[in-house]
Amino acid sequence: MEAFITFLSGAANYIIPAIIVAILTYAIARRVKVYEDFVEGAKEGFTIAVRIIPYLVAILVAIGMFRASGAMDYLVAGLKPILGAIGFPPENLPMALMRPLSGSGSLGLLSDLVNEYGVDSLFTKIGATMFGSTETTFYVLAVYFGSVGIRRTRHAVAAGLLADLAGALSAVFFCKLLFG
Amino acid sequence: MLNYIWFGLIAISFVVGLITGNIDAVTEAAFESAKAAIQLAIGLIGAMALWLGLMHVADRAGLVNLLARAIRPVARWLFPEIPDGHPALGSIVMNMAANVLGLGNAATPMGLKAMKELQELNPAKSTASNAMVTFLAINTSSVQILLPATVVGLLGARAGGIFIPTILATSVSTIVAVIAAKWLEKRRAYRIRSEPVGEEQ
Numbered sequence: 001m002e003a004f005i006t007f008l009s010g011a012a013n014y015i016i017p018a019i020i021v022a023i024l025t026y027a028i029a030r031r032v033k034v035y036e037d038f039v040e041g042a043k044e045g046f047t048i049a050v051r052i053i054p055y056l057v058a059i060l061v062a063i064g065m066f067r068a069s070g071a072m073d074y075l076v077a078g079l080k081p082i083l084g085a086i087g088f089p090p091e092n093l094p095m096a097l098m099r100p101l102s103g104s105g106s107l108g109l110l111s112d113l114v115n116e117y118g119v120d121s122l123f124t125k126i127g128a129t130m131f132g133s134t135e136t137t138f139y140v141l142a143v144y145f146g147s148v149g150i151r152r153t154r155h156a157v158a159a160g161l162l163a164d165l166a167g168a169l170s171a172v173f174f175c176k177l178l179f180g
Numbered sequence: 181m182l183n184y185i186w187f188g189l190i191a192i193s194f195v196v197g198l199i200t201g202n203i204d205a206v207t208e209a210a211f212e213s214a215k216a217a218i219q220l221a222i223g224l225i226g227a228m229a230l231w232l233g234l235m236h237v238a239d240r241a242g243l244v245n246l247l248a249r250a251i252r253p254v255a256r257w258l259f260p261e262i263p264d265g266h267p268a269l270g271s272i273v274m275n276m277a278a279n280v281l282g283l284g285n286a287a288t289p290m291g292l293k294a295m296k297e298l299q300e301l302n303p304a305k306s307t308a309s310n311a312m313v314t315f316l317a318i319n320t321s322s323v324q325i326l327l328p329a330t331v332v333g334l335l336g337a338r339a340g341g342i343f344i345p346t347i348l349a350t351s352v353s354t355i356v357a358v359i360a361a362k363w364l365e366k367r368r369a370y371r372i373r374s375e376p377v378g379e380e381q
Contacts, residue, residue, distance in 0.1 A: 015281055023234055027241035034237050041236020045229030048292055049221045056217035062186050064213030065193035068205040074196065100320075107330055119338045128331050128342045133349035137320040141182075143224075144316050145308060147292045148299040152307040153182045154372070155364035156316050162360040163321035167353030174345040 048147050055146030059138050063101045072097060088172055091123040095130050096168040100137035100161060107131070122179055129171035134164045224288070231289035235271070244270030258358065259311040261301065268297035272315060279319070282326030291319055307372055314361040321357035322350050 027034050066072070075097060080090045088096075091113070098106040113127040137160040145153060197206035238244050248255075248270035255262060255269050262268055271294035278287035294315060302309040308316075327346060332339040364370050 016283060016286070019286075020234060023238045023241070023243065026243060027237045030241045032237060032240045037237045037240045038233035040233075041239075042229040042233030044232050045225050045289070048232075049225045049228055052224075053218060053221045056221055057214050058186065060213040060217040060220075061210050062189040062193075064209040064216070065197075065206050066189045068202060068209035069193040069197040070200045070202050071192050071196040107334075110331070111334055114334055119335050124335070125342050125345070128335060128339070129345045129349050132324070132327055132331050132342065132346040133322060134353050135320045135322040140320045141316060143288065144291060144295050144319065145312070148295045149306060150299075150308045150312065152304075152373075154308045154313055155181075155361065155367070155370040156308055156313045157181045157185060158364055158370075159313060159317040159357055159360040160320040163317060163353045163357035166356035167321065167349050170349040170352040171345065174348045175342075178345055179341075 051149065052143050052146035055142040056139075059142040063138065067102065067105060087176070088169070089123060089126065091117070092126045092130065092168075092172065095127045096164075099130055099134055099168070100164045103136040103139060106136070122175060125179055126171055126175045129175055130168050133171055134167040137161060137164055227285040228289045228292070231286050232293060235274070235290060235293050238274075239267065239270075244274070246270070247273040258314060261309065261311050262298070263301075266297070266301070268294055268301065268311075271297055275319070276323055279323045280325050282324050282328065284328075287319075291315075304372055304374075309372075310361075310365045313365065314358065317357035317361040318354060321353040323354055324350065 024034050027037075072094065076090070076093050079093060079097075083093060084090060095106055095109045095113070098109055110124075110127050110131050113121075113124045117123045137157075141153065141156055141160065145151075145156070193206050194203075197203040235244070244267055245265065248265050248267060251269055251273050252264055255272075256264075259269070259272075271290055275287050275290040275294055278284075278290055295312065298309060298312050298315065299305065302312065325347065327339055327343060331342070335342070
């Protein structure tokens with residue numbers, strides 16, 4: 001298993017150049033002017049990055065303020081008794097709440113779990129599973145919708161948060177089932 | 181919904197900041213986060229240009245079209261409003277493949293190319309279409325087989341232990357994302373409202 005994981009984490013280093021070469025080889029065989037078309041496509045990179053700026057500022061400022069205010073602690077304290085009733089470990093509650101809001105914030109929480117309980121504890125395993133099972137919903141929303149100027153997000157937030165909830169609950173469920 | 185969540189986050193921060201005496205930190209965080217947002221966006225340019233360039237080459241070579249036709253059966257159900265063989269489907273496949281392989285910096289540019297193509301099919305330019313929300317929900321729920329490099333970095337060799345629960349949990353979250361998106365798109369509260377004239381970008 002360890003060798004497998006090392007292989008998987010090292011694999012990306014081979015996959016990326018392999019994909020790049022494969023695309024270019026296929027294209028040049030079909031007489032595509034690879035250099036000219038590459039440059040043509042690449043010039044959009046800048047415009048897209050600039051276009052997402054206002055959306056990212058809006059989302060990151062609100063989340064940054066929320067984290068700095070200490071409101072998260074109140075939220076955790078308020079939800080603890082409810083979640084305790086369904087067997088959700090309170091130690092993993094901050095991770096479940098932080099995951100959709102901030103990638104660096106939830107990574108920090110995962111490293112806190114490792115430092116406090118060790119790599120072999122159930123809390124660390126649940127936290128790592130939560131981290132790996134969903135993405136930073138609000139960041140993805142700002143970047144993806146921002147890139148095409150979508151301001152009215154309709155049911156995107158609701159669907160994204162329901163998926164985060166499902167990911168967090170099933171992380172607890174599967175980890176308890178496998179390691180509990 | 182995002183309007184209320186966004187307002188809520190800021191209003192709660194202010195009130196809690198006053199109570200806890202963290203208001204200085206809240207103010208500082210506002211400006212620090214705004215700065216971080218710019219750095220993040222600028223930092224994306226390199227990988228974005230690289231992958232968008234390659235995607236354009238793949239497009240010209242007919243690769244994107246090939247992929248678009250390959251996922252027709254699944255796409256018909258997931259994204260019924262995208263016409264068969266539309267280039268958006270090709271970009272969506274490439275985005276998902278990159279996600280599955282854990283190639284985060286490739287997945288985002290491919291996803292944004294898909295969004296651009298979905299936007300061409302979207303009649304209301306500042307409102308998300310059903311296909312866009314379904315696609316976004318799948319992306320936020322994360323579809324990957326490889327563990328994030330950050331987790332492997334923190335847990336070291338022990339990361340192998342959470343390989344199976346992570347795949348199970350991420351499958352559940354992705355299934356819930358798709359079902360939620362499909363179910364919610366029909367609710368009254370989320371119907372597409374007509375846009376005021378001149379609001380198109």
